[in-house]
Amino acid sequence: MDSIVDIQGLSYAYRGFEDKQVLQNVSLQIQSGEFIAVAGRTGSGKSTLCYTLNSLVPHSFGGKMEGTVSVCGLNTRDTTPAFLAPKVGIVLQSAESQLVGLTVREDVEFGLENIMLPREQIQERVDWALGVVKLSNLQDSSPWSLSGGQKQRLAIASALAFRPQLLVLDNPTAELDPIGKQDVLETISFLNKEHGITIFIVDQELHEVLPYAHRLLILDDGKVLLLDTPAKVLDQAELVRGAGVKLPDVTEISYQLRKRKKWDGQLPISIANSTQLFGKMIQSLDRSMISQSPDLPSDNSSTQKPLIELTNVSFGYPQGKTVLQGINLTINSGDFLAIMGQNGAGKTTLAKHLNGLLKPTQGHVFVEGLDTKKESVAHLSTRVGYVFQNPDHQIFSKTVGEELSFGPKNLGWSEDRIEQAVQRALIDIGMVDRRESEPYFMGLAERKLIAIASVLIMEPHVLVLDEPATGADYNVALRIMRYISDLHKRGLTVIIITHDVSLAANYASRVIAMRDGSILLAGTPESIFQQKELLNECKISLPEVAELSNALADYGLEKKVIRVQDMVSLFEGVQ
Amino acid sequence: MSSIRTSFYEGNSSFLFRVDPRVKLVYILWIFVMIMIFTDPVYQSFTMFTLLIATFAGGLSLFKVASAGKLGIYVGLTSWVLWTIFLRAEGSPLFHIMGWAVTDFGVLKGLSVALRITSVLFAFLIVAMTTPTRDIITGLYGLRVSIVFSMVIGIILRLIPQFQSEHTTIMEAQRSRATEFDKGSLMNRFRKHTSYIIPLTLRALKIVSDLSIAMESRAYDPYTPRTFVRELKMRRADQIILIGMIVLLVSSIILRIYGFGELKIGLLGSGQ
Numbered sequence: 001m002d003s004i005v006d007i008q009g010l011s012y013a014y015r016g017f018e019d020k021q022v023l024q025n026v027s028l029q030i031q032s033g034e035f036i037a038v039a040g041r042t043g044s045g046k047s048t049l050c051y052t053l054n055s056l057v058p059h060s061f062g063g064k065m066e067g068t069v070s071v072c073g074l075n076t077r078d079t080t081p082a083f084l085a086p087k088v089g090i091v092l093q094s095a096e097s098q099l100v101g102l103t104v105r106e107d108v109e110f111g112l113e114n115i116m117l118p119r120e121q122i123q124e125r126v127d128w129a130l131g132v133v134k135l136s137n138l139q140d141s142s143p144w145s146l147s148g149g150q151k152q153r154l155a156i157a158s159a160l161a162f163r164p165q166l167l168v169l170d171n172p173t174a175e176l177d178p179i180g181k182q183d184v185l186e187t188i189s190f191l192n193k194e195h196g197i198t199i200f201i202v203d204q205e206l207h208e209v210l211p212y213a214h215r216l217l218i219l220d221d222g223k224v225l226l227l228d229t230p231a232k233v234l235d236q237a238e239l240v241r242g243a244g245v246k247l248p249d250v251t252e253i254s255y256q257l258r259k260r261k262k263w264d265g266q267l268p269i270s271i272a273n274s275t276q277l278f279g280k281m282i283q284s285l286d287r288s289m290i291s292q293s294p295d296l297p298s299d300n301s302s303t304q305k306p307l308i309e310l311t312n313v314s315f316g317y318p319q320g321k322t323v324l325q326g327i328n329l330t331i332n333s334g335d336f337l338a339i340m341g342q343n344g345a346g347k348t349t350l351a352k353h354l355n356g357l358l359k360p361t362q363g364h365v366f367v368e369g370l371d372t373k374k375e376s377v378a379h380l381s382t383r384v385g386y387v388f389q390n391p392d393h394q395i396f397s398k399t400v401g402e403e404l405s406f407g408p409k410n411l412g413w414s415e416d417r418i419e420q421a422v423q424r425a426l427i428d429i430g431m432v433d434r435r436e437s438e439p440y441f442m443g444l445a446e447r448k449l450i451a452i453a454s455v456l457i458m459e460p461h462v463l464v465l466d467e468p469a470t471g472a473d474y475n476v477a478l479r480i481m482r483y484i485s486d487l488h489k490r491g492l493t494v495i496i497i498t499h500d501v502s503l504a505a506n507y508a509s510r511v512i513a514m515r516d517g518s519i520l521l522a523g524t525p526e527s528i529f530q531q532k533e534l535l536n537e538c539k540i541s542l543p544e545v546a547e548l549s550n551a552l553a554d555y556g557l558e559k560k561v562i563r564v565q566d567m568v569s570l571f572e573g574v575q
Numbered sequence: 576m577s578s579i580r581t582s583f584y585e586g587n588s589s590f591l592f593r594v595d596p597r598v599k600l601v602y603i604l605w606i607f608v609m610i611m612i613f614t615d616p617v618y619q620s621f622t623m624f625t626l627l628i629a630t631f632a633g634g635l636s637l638f639k640v641a642s643a644g645k646l647g648i649y650v651g652l653t654s655w656v657l658w659t660i661f662l663r664a665e666g667s668p669l670f671h672i673m674g675w676a677v678t679d680f681g682v683l684k685g686l687s688v689a690l691r692i693t694s695v696l697f698a699f700l701i702v703a704m705t706t707p708t709r710d711i712i713t714g715l716y717g718l719r720v721s722i723v724f725s726m727v728i729g730i731i732l733r734l735i736p737q738f739q740s741e742h743t744t745i746m747e748a749q750r751s752r753a754t755e756f757d758k759g760s761l762m763n764r765f766r767k768h769t770s771y772i773i774p775l776t777l778r779a780l781k782i783v784s785d786l787s788i789a790m791e792s793r794a795y796d797p798y799t800p801r802t803f804v805r806e807l808k809m810r811r812a813d814q815i816i817l818i819g820m821i822v823l824l825v826s827s828i829i830l831r832i833y834g835f836g837e838l839k840i841g842l843l844g845s846g847q
């Protein structure tokens with residue numbers, strides 16, 4: 001195979017931050033036709049490395065670059081992104097930020113118009129690209145009306161229409177539901193296998209991308225930490241975890257067992273290549289350990305005090321379609337509820353009913369007995385706190401202290417009470433010494449924690465969080481979820497909207513799965529994650545551990561295990 | 576985000592929809608010149624009448640056009656009222672309100688200014704509602720307007736709805752923190768408004784930055800020529816409309832030179 005990318009001694013610092021290198025002495029080669037997966041913590045230089053491949057770095061971002069990047073035989077210092085576009089396609093994390101056209105077709109045509117292709121050739125290439133990503137039937141639709149997965153496939157089509165030799169994808173599945181992710185990854189794999197396009201994809205969800213990857217690159221602090229076949233890289237699990245990358249669950253389980261001297265040999269990277277190994281271990285276990293418990297953990301929430309009740313709630317925007325239909329739901333004190341479902345299923349719309357941001361067009365929502373139709377959002381905010389997905393929609397103050405005190409000031413609290421509450425909140429999020437720091441320049445984890453604390457400070461009894469861990473790397477997500485979990489243990493009722501099945505399995509006490517504005521499934525995680533077909537209808541996949549558990553049924557495992565720790569505990573009994 | 580509205584375009588197959596975008600853009604300019612030529616609302620009403628014709632030719636409902644331009648209507652009405660109130664030294668008093676004279680000249684002058692403000696806005700709205708954004712860009716380019724300016728117009732039209740969506744989300748995020756924007760003292764309200772102005776400004780910068788990366792990665796270079804998939808063809812109907820506009824414009828200029836269409840004191844015949 002020929003080398004399509006050759007990077008030698010690449011170091012780079014952004015304009016205005018020349019003393020802080022985001023890439024440090026990176027050297028690597030990518031062969032034509034390879035599928036390279038890239039992972040690393042936030043700030044490790046993944047996106048910057050992507051931008052070097054189509055020469056956005058240094059041409060558009062400026063800054064200080066050392067070393068050479070050669071793509072398709074061209075030194076990127078000597079060429080521009082516009083010139084490289086026909087050879088290197090790039091797809092960014094947010095599909096919406098890439099939309100240029102007002103119809104799907106226009107969006108794909110845009111790039112080809114820029115390189116002055118004749119009209120007939122543009123039509124031909126657009127037809128082809130839309131056909132490859134299976135969007136031909138939607139070519140006259142508005143891109144904004146597409147689902148998350150479709151929007152990202154459109155972004156791929158727009159890059160693909162150039163017929164590039166290299167396709168660079170920067171976290172393209174981060175904002176998608178599980179089935180949407182699978183959809184996009186299968187399209188990318190098809191382009192790699194059938195059209196020989198070299199793929200360079202940043203993705204934090206290794207278990208999803210590794211089945212397609214030839215090599216895995218782990219970046220840490222701007223340096224290449226590991227670059228080899230996925231199996232060899234993941235075998236160095238300690239290093240991978242240390243770089244802020246979440247291991248696939250099967251790798252994590254075997255890694256935990258290796259630490260307990262219960263696992264010999266290489267760590268597995270997928271269910272397919274590990275079932276037999278785990279199966280043998282199951283067969284050596286005592287039958288009582290692997291048989292089905294008499295009862296599944298029951299949903300004991302009905303014995304708790306109801307905090308929020310939704311009775312026959314429907315909602316539709318004026319002159320728009322109905323978004324929620326006949327929702328009946330009770331949220332009890334002490335619940336940790338996960339709301340799941342595909343993009344557009346109505347999860348956020350439902351959540352916005354809980355603090356009165358939206359009022360039902362039919363039915364009622366009662367918060368601690370108060371009808372939300374008759375109450376202001378301000379009044380309800382002391383009962384139900386709502387944290388938005390993007391902390392940048394919320395944060396505006398010059399200091400952390402001011403940000404935290406904004407809500408209490410709106411509520412008319414006394415200066416003393418506000419001061420005490422701010423102190424408590426700062427201790428809670430570990431930022432006592434950063435009270436005067438500017439929140440906008442802090443990392444994602446800190447900004448998310450400030451956003452949560454600035455809602456919690458108003459002492460609500462219920463906290464609603466929209467995708468609390470999306471966009472965060474493993475360590476950041478873990479830090480945020482531990483904070484939320486602690487709050488729950490201290491008695492706070494928590495409701496999260498999430499696509500992350502592993503997160504729901506590990507933290508939630510109840511799960512509801514939505515489809516087309518209705519609740520299709522509700523129950524404990526153990527009961528929900530047994531219903532694969534119905535979950536599929538909601539575009540929700542099973543947690544990896546649940547898949548492994550199902551696969552091990554052939555080896556006699558009757559228990560349904562959905563959490564990594566439970567699976568590790570089970571195998572600890574192996575002699 | 577799925578409910579986001581991406582342009583003013585209504586997407587029908589009316590007569591105006593089929594008119595060449597260059598002709599429609601010239602029409603906006605024509606409205607501007609025509610409304611500026613005359614100061615007498617009676618003469619200006621002819622220009623306003625063409626907006627009515629354009630609305631029907633575009634298959635648009637008057638209600639929809641009026642809703643889209645309600646801000647312009649408010650501004651126009653406010654301007655009319657202000658002129659009527661403060662231009663009391665000229666013309667004949669029509670009546671008095673609490674000792675304050677309302678003159679015929681004030682009423683007509685206010686109306687004239689209001690028509691000037693609203694006419695161009697409604698001409699733009701009618702064209703935007705019957706022309707896809709990309710055709711507007713192609714039309715501007717076809718009129719030899721620089722590609723940079725043409726694309727800037729297109730991008731602004733593309734970004735407005737996204738900013739509106741961001742604005743809604745940020746307002747909701749702040750309302751969830753007990754912010755009541757319409758309550759409290761003036762100072763307090765100002766403080767509350769910074770809670771959405773700052774995040775909105777920063778988000779707007781991020782959106783524009785992301786879009787520019789995406790466009791550049793798709794070979795967009797404002798200083799090089801490009802192909803336009805939409806081919807502009809001037810049909811006979813387009814030529815007739817253009818000739819009609821030229822004839823009316825020249826006639827209006829001649830009328831104005833001969834002293835017609837000027838707002839004069841006593842037009843309402845109130846006894847001067």
